Structure formats: C-alpha cells, structure tokens
Amino acid sequence: MSVTILELDGVSKSFDKQSAVSDVSISVQKGEFIALMGPSGCGKTTTLRMIAGLEAPTEGQIRIWGRDVSQDAPWRRDTPLVWQSYALFPFMSVRRNVEFGLKQRGMIAKDRAEKADEWLARMGIAAFAERMPHQLSGGQRQRVALARALATEPELLLLDEPLSALDPHLKVSMQTELVRLHRELGITFVCVTHSHSEAFAMADRVVIMDKGTVQQVGAPQQIHRRADNRFVAEFLGASNILEVEVESVDASVVTAVSAIGRLSTPTPTNMPVQVGGALSMVVAMDRVEITKSPSGAVNQVSGRIAMLEVMGASITAIVETEGGVTLRSQLSSRDMESNPLTVGDTVVASWDPASAYFVAH
C-alpha cells in the first residue's frame, strides 16, 4: 500500500553559514498526512519551503516520485502551498485567485471559471466568488487559500501553520475540516505547525524537529507513548521528567535513585543502561495516580497537593514531594469526583513501572 511520494534525503540548508536545517531525511507515503512540528526556529518552515522550491537545499536531495527536484524552480513543481498569511492576490476577486494556478497551466477561461466555482462550492464559499480578499473574514480567506491551492488537483499539498491565524473557535472546526478534506481527496498533506495538539489531532505521522534536525518521527500515539529523547518529552509537555542515577540493572528491571527515592522501571531494549549512569526518566502525567494513603505500588512518593489546574474536563494536580521535586498528575473530572482532592492534602503519587521509560540526558 505504501508508495513513496516525497523523500528528503540528508537535506541541509544554511543561510550565510548559519545552519537552518541539517541532515533531514524523511520519507512520505502517498496519501499520508504528515505534520512537521517544533518550536519556532526549528527549521520546519525552511524544510517546507525547500519542498516547495522557495529555498534550495545546500546539501542533500528532495525527490518527488523518485525524481530529484532539489534545484527545480518553484514554478516547475506541483507543490501548492497554503500560506500562513494566506498570500491571496489582493487585487483579484476570489474566483480569479482560485483560477490563477489553472491559468498558468493554460486552461481556457471558461473551463477554469467552472473549475474554480466547483472548488469554491466544495469549500463552502461559492457565495463569495466575486468578492475581493479584503472583504472576507480570516476563516473565509483560509478557505480561498485552500481552494486556490487545490484547484490544480495536486498530489501533494503543503500547509504552513494553516490554523495559526484563525480565531480559537474556528481553529477546531478548520482542523476537523482539514482532516475531512485529506480523507476525501486521498492526497498527501505536509503541514507545518508549532502546536502539538494540532499535529497530534490531524496527522498520521508527526516529525518533531529542533535546531534544524529531526528529533523523532512517528504516529502521534507512538510518540506520546514513548519520546525518543528528552527534548521530545519536554516539548510535548505531558510528562514528568526525573533525573535519576542507575543503581542496579538486571534482565527485566532497572532500579534507579532519584531525589524522590528509589524507582523501578523495566530494562529498556533500545538503549544501554549502566550502573552509575545518569539518565532522565519519563512518566506521562496521565499515568501518575494519586491516592490519599500508600497504595502498595512499586513506585510511590508522598507529597502535598500544591495546586490544582482545571482545564475543562481534565485536572492537573501538582504534587510537591518531600524530595523537593514536583510531580504532575493528570486526572479526569470523574477521578476527582470519586476521590476529591483539595490543595494542601497529603497524598501519595504512584505509577506502574511499565508506564515509565528512560531517555538519554
């Protein structure tokens, strides 16, 4: 089933000796929804611009359908981009904006008007065909930008922070719409975003970047379950990260000492662990349980509830432990009903050893 449409092979880009992207290799399957995610300045947008041909890589190859396009001019590729700023042509009507790509492909006026109207209808903005871009709201402009990019029926659509300029309430509906569009069209989407909630909600696979390099590639679930390194774990922000020193290692269990005591974790198979080695231990917040009395679990720490952050239906309990480390536990409102907590309560935080894992420092 998997046919590679887009390959980045050791792609690097520097501007005036300043490296923006270094040695990025990604392979994208036909029909995939890929999110390039990372903090600002991580090189995700430069990577997208290189795919579109707006920047040329300093090293490496970009292949579309196996053909090296690295040095091809942007107008010789079929990689339409939905711009963060929308970049609609301000002096053209909505319809003429959507027709633009078709016109460049030599389609006659009547056909391209028809095609443009078809896409405008599909995006639910047929009524605005005669309007000028400045007469539209942000959400409507976004739809025009999508219609314009899709009108030429590309196999690969690039999106640069498609939701960042929208109002919060529009973000979620547009997110759903992008996913629906992706499913209906069956084409490949490569989307740049700095928001992991967006990336995780929409993408089949997420590429996490930092300082111009790829940190981890994987399905959202997979990345969420197991970060490859400390940067990813911190960037996702959904985990407790504990500094530990390995005390003993056997075939199945690693015992490590941390500021909050002795902790057990299954012996990892993907990295060497040596006695005396310093590692970071990652425990997802939603895996940390809170009880009022010792639970008999292997990894448990007593502490005091310092704060309760309520975010809709989920509540984050911040536990100050005796070792001076804070642990965060994500609870549902149902957990709270069955086991009410208040700030100042003395509690025990515990987790199953199997839900924790190590990453290098």
Place this chain on the structure above:
Amino acid sequence: MSRRTGSMGDILALLSLRGWAIVVFAFIFAPIVSMAAFSFNADRFPSLPWAGFSLTWYEQVFADPMIRRGLVNSLVVALAVAPLSTAIGFLAAYVDYRFQFFGKRLYMALASLPPTVPVVIMGVAMLTFQGRIGLSGTLFGIIAAHVVISAPFAMVLIRMRLADLGTDIEAAAWNLGAGPWATLREVVIPFCAPAILASIFITAAVSFDEFMIAWFISGQNETLPVRVLALLQGQVSPRINAIGTLVFTTSMLLVILAQALTFRSKAGRR
C-alpha cells in the same frame, strides 16, 4: 476634523486657527487667482476696476504660431517622458523590492539623486553633454533630460505601492506555476497599476512645467515655459495670464488625477 463641545476658549482657538489657515492659503493662491481672473479681463492692463469679460487673450494665444509650437513641443515631450520615466522608475523600484545586493543603498541614493541637483547645474551639464553628442536643441534631447529628472518621482510613487505588496505574494504566484515574467505581468504590474498611472500623470506634469533645463537645451525647439519667458522679456502682455492659467490648469489636473489614483488604491487595499 474632530469636533468636540468645548469652552469659549476652545471655540476661539478653533476659529483663529481656521482664520490663519485661510490667510495662508489666500497668500499662496492670490497670485494664481488674480492671474486667472485677469486672463479674462478685457482691459490690457492688470488693474482694477475690472473692464469686462473677454476671451481675447486666449484667442491671441492660440493665434500665435510660436506659442502653438511651444505648446505642441511641450505636449510631445510630456507624452514621451511620462511612459519612459514611469517604466524606468518602475524597474528601479522593482529592483529595490525584489533583490538584495551589495551596494543597494548606493544604488537607491543614485536613483533618487537627479531632483536634488540644482536645475541650473543640471541644465548646464545637459547642455554641455548633449552638445557633445549632438542631441542639444532636439526634442529628443529635451525628452532625455526630462526623463532623468522625472524618473525618480515615478520610482518613489511605485516604491510606496510595492512596499504594500506582501512578501509572500510573488512567491505564491511562483508556487502556483507562474514563472518570473508571468508573475511580473499578472501580479506585480496589476498590483502597481494605480501607482503606475499616478506616476504617468505626475511625470507628465513635471515635464510639462519644467523650465530651466529646457531653457538651456531646447534651442529652436522651445517648450511652452521657455516661450513664456521669451514673451515676458519682450513685453508684458495679458496673454501671459492666459498661458499661465492654461499651464496651471493642465498641471493641476494631472496632479489631482495622480492623487485621486493614489488615494483610491490606498482605500482599496488592506
């Protein structure tokens, strides 16, 4: 002007401010208004009382073959200068918008320089230079000289417009399959159209009004302002008033058209 209900003091201040503005404008425009008024005066001398309405001076102006030739020369020169200097101005502005290169500041300084050179110096320089290459005294020579001084005006106007063209817009056109020429033709030039039109009118006005350089180099091919000076040196005739009114009206029309275009494009953009 914002209105607010205020004390007597505020009202007095406002009234005196308006009064002052009226005085200033009256001072500026009185000579022009009197010129226009006396151009329709039947009396030969510009003195009150008014001797009655007459078009005599206009008839005489149009009957004078020297003035007619001057007018035709001025029009031909302005019509040639406007598109040429606008084209050059556009290219200069586009180079500034589009490219980053070493020495760009110097390039921009040189491109905006000509109007800051004293016209007398420019006139003498043009005369010497054009005399050497055999252009002096020809309409083509005047056109060339006027292009030099009006192109920077075109550049400034178009540059202002280009500053409003989002940095992604050109790239968006390339991204949709338009090559650099198609992008220039279908995106950049249409976007700049109001500024291009405005600059055609402004450069035409600059050329139509220009006296000093034309005086140095026009030779037998006098433009209208040069002819006016020749007339003035010979005699003081009310025909001068008629010519002045015509020239002033033409220039003002061109400038007003340019302004209207610039403002309309500002209102229409976002």
